[in-house]
Amino acid sequence: MKKFIPLIITTFISITLLSLDITAKVKTSNFIGRVVFSIYYDVVEIVPRLSNLKAENQRLHKELTKLSYKNTQLKEAQLENIKLRKLLDFKQRTELEMTPAEVIGLDYGRFANSIVIDKGEDEGLSYNDPVVTYQGIVGKIIEALPTKSIVQPLYDRNCRVSVLIQKNRTFGILVWESGENLSLKGIPIYADVRENDLVISSGLGGIFPKGFNVGTVDYVTPEPTGLFLEVSVRPTADFSKLEHVLVITGAK
Amino acid sequence: MKVLRIIVVVLLFIIIQGQIVNYISFKDIKPDLVMIVLVYLSLKYGPIFGTLFGFTIGLVVDSLSPFFLGLGALCKSWIGFSVGTQQGKFFKDNPFTQAALIFVAFVVHDILYLLVYTKLNFDLFFDLFLSQTLFSALYTGVIAPLLIYLAKKIISGDDT
Numbered sequence: 001m002k003k004f005i006p007l008i009i010t011t012f013i014s015i016t017l018l019s020l021d022i023t024a025k026v027k028t029s030n031f032i033g034r035v036v037f038s039i040y041y042d043v044v045e046i047v048p049r050l051s052n053l054k055a056e057n058q059r060l061h062k063e064l065t066k067l068s069y070k071n072t073q074l075k076e077a078q079l080e081n082i083k084l085r086k087l088l089d090f091k092q093r094t095e096l097e098m099t100p101a102e103v104i105g106l107d108y109g110r111f112a113n114s115i116v117i118d119k120g121e122d123e124g125l126s127y128n129d130p131v132v133t134y135q136g137i138v139g140k141i142i143e144a145l146p147t148k149s150i151v152q153p154l155y156d157r158n159c160r161v162s163v164l165i166q167k168n169r170t171f172g173i174l175v176w177e178s179g180e181n182l183s184l185k186g187i188p189i190y191a192d193v194r195e196n197d198l199v200i201s202s203g204l205g206g207i208f209p210k211g212f213n214v215g216t217v218d219y220v221t222p223e224p225t226g227l228f229l230e231v232s233v234r235p236t237a238d239f240s241k242l243e244h245v246l247v248i249t250g251a252k
Numbered sequence: 253m254k255v256l257r258i259i260v261v262v263l264l265f266i267i268i269q270g271q272i273v274n275y276i277s278f279k280d281i282k283p284d285l286v287m288i289v290l291v292y293l294s295l296k297y298g299p300i301f302g303t304l305f306g307f308t309i310g311l312v313v314d315s316l317s318p319f320f321l322g323l324g325a326l327c328k329s330w331i332g333f334s335v336g337t338q339q340g341k342f343f344k345d346n347p348f349t350q351a352a353l354i355f356v357a358f359v360v361h362d363i364l365y366l367l368v369y370t371k372l373n374f375d376l377f378f379d380l381f382l383s384q385t386l387f388s389a390l391y392t393g394v395i396a397p398l399l400i401y402l403a404k405k406i407i408s409g410d411d412t
Contacts, residue, residue, distance in 0.1 A: 003299045003337070010307040010329040017314075017322030018368075029318035036312050105270055110282065110384060111369055112317030142318060150316055158319045178280075178379065 026127060026143060033145045058100035061244050065098065065134040069212065072200065075166070076211050096209060098246040099123055101131075101149070112158070115139065115151040117245060122146050128207050130248045136213035136236030137161065137201060138245055149247070154182060154214075154235055162204040163214050165197050174199065174214060174233060181218055184231035191229060193220050199233050209248065213237075257407045258293065262309070264406070265289045265399070280384045283392040284358065286313065288399050290328060291335050291357050299336030306332025320369060327364045331357050347397035355393035359385060 017028065105116030119125055121144045129141045131151050139153035152159050154176060161174040163184065170191045172184045187193060197217040203210025215233035223230050269285040276283070286309055294302030310328030314321045335357055362385040370376040 003303075003333075006300050006303040006307075007329065007333045010303055011326060014307070014310075014322040014326035014329065017311075017325070018320070020321070022319065025318040025321040029315040029321055032311060032315040036315070110280075110284065110388065111365070111380065112320060114316045116316075143315075152317075156317075158317075178383070 030143050030145065033143055033148075033150065058244065061134060062098055062100055062246060065132060065246050068134045069096075072211050072213060076200075096248050097250045098132075098248055099125060101125075101245050101247055103242050103245060104148070113153055113156045114142075115153050115242065115245075117149050117151060117247070118147070119247065120145045120147045120149045124249050125149050125247050126249070130208045130212075131245050132212060132248060133237050133242070133245055135238060136215070137208060138237050138239070138242065140207055141247065151245075153239065154237075155239060160205075161208055161214060162202045163199050164202040165191075165193060165217075166200050167197050168192050171202055171204070172199075172231070181232040181234055182215060184217075184233050185228075187229040187231050189222060189227055189229055193217060193229060193231055195219060254407065261403045261406050262289055262293075265403075281387040281391055283395050284388065285392075285399060286328075287331075287358050287361065287392055288354055288396045289403065290332055291354050291396075292400050292403055294332045294336040295339055295353075297336070298339045299333045302332030302334075302336030303329045304332075306330070323365060323368055327361050330364065331361045334360075350397050350400055351393035354396045355389045358389035358392055362389070 017025070020028070099119055101117040101119040103115055104118050105114075115131075115138070117131070125141060125144045127141060127144055129144070129149075131138045131140060137154065139151045139156070139159060141149045142152040143150040154161065154174070157176060159176065162171070163174045164171045165187075168191065170187055170193065172186045174182050174184050176182050184199065195217055198213065199215045199217065201208040201210055201212045201214055213236040215235045218232040218234045220232075221230045222228075265285040265288065273282050273285065290302070290306055290309060293305055306328035307325045310325035311322070313328075314324040335353070362381065366377050366380055366385070370380065
């Protein structure tokens with residue numbers, strides 16, 4: 001009988017944790033992360049880094065991302081200008097603050113994917129900060145520890161990104177179900193979507209700023225219902241070579 | 253001193269899982285070293301140890317993806333308990349017995365986990381089970397004997 005007591009207690013605690021709302025879960029995970037992962041990653045990061053090369057590399061990545069972003073923004077401005085001619089007023093875009101970070105851990109769980117980066121709250125990072133590379137969106141921060149952060153990548157079933165197809169401004173939601181591509185949901189059957197169309201963040205939802213590359217259309221087929229299209233999207237960010245990322249702070 | 257060696261084994265397996273396993277994985281098929289150490293230590297030290305260790309290690313893994321916080325802890329505590337009740341009955345040095353037991357524990361763990369994770373969406377359940385669980389369980393079972401040998405050597409060359 002004695003052996004059942006720990007099982008009953010741990011079962012009760014586990015079910016209680018499972019039934020918490022997401023804010024409480026994030027806070028609890030944050031607490032566990034502070035205790036465990038800060039020490040773990042301090043132990044793992046034992047290879048000394050060449051700080052000059054690292055700083056230069058980070059500066060160049062930041063510059064490249066800004067230039068790539070500006071390029072997409074110019075195209076956006078062109079398309080937007082046509083609409084804005086018919087409007088009486090518009091808002092000015094603000095400069096985004098970006099913090100470079102290095103990827104130090106990948107995919108610990110088998111069903112829930114995550115990326116760990118080497119910057120955290122101490123550097124001004126916080127929950128829901130978008131994470132990008134010069135190629136495009138990588139994901140968003142779901143836990144900000146003091147000196148590390150856990151990133152939920154696009155390749156996680158709980159990650160949803162509001163996007164639009166740059167060419168025709170059709171809105172949709174990007175999700176990952178399985179495999180190497182993402183799925184774009186909510187595209188009506190009559191939408192003009194073709195292979196290699198660029199998919200960018202729409203800015204809706206308040207997490208990812210508008211205009212960041214997310215992916216390109218790989219193929220399009222009608223859904224069995226006949227109401228929507230099944231759009232498969234290849235991410236622009238190269239997740240197989242993810243070493244350095246940029247975290248957008250102050251975008252909210 | 254033995255407690256320290258156990259901690260070293262657990263940390264070593266976790267570090268290998270976090271830092272090296274991605275390089276020896278094939279798409280979504282990857283071994284779970286945490287399962288190996290859970291099964292080994294539960295068989296060695298019994299159901300109470302297995303329950304508590306499974307709960308703790310499950311909770312640590314869950315914290316990386318807070319949406320399902322508690323689920324891994326629940327499943328691993330039950331696996332630790334179940335395997336621990338077989339203390340002394342299995343796990344002689346036969347690598348096939350070791351591989352088979354870990355395969356079964358892996359599959360049972362994932363069935364419990366996926367039933368909740370997929371919210372009883374059986375299409376997704378079978379998709380994940382067939383594409384990830386079975387092959388990952390086989391992979392884990394195959395490499396288990398080597399890692400168990402390593403764990404035994406670190407914990408004073410124990411034979412049980």
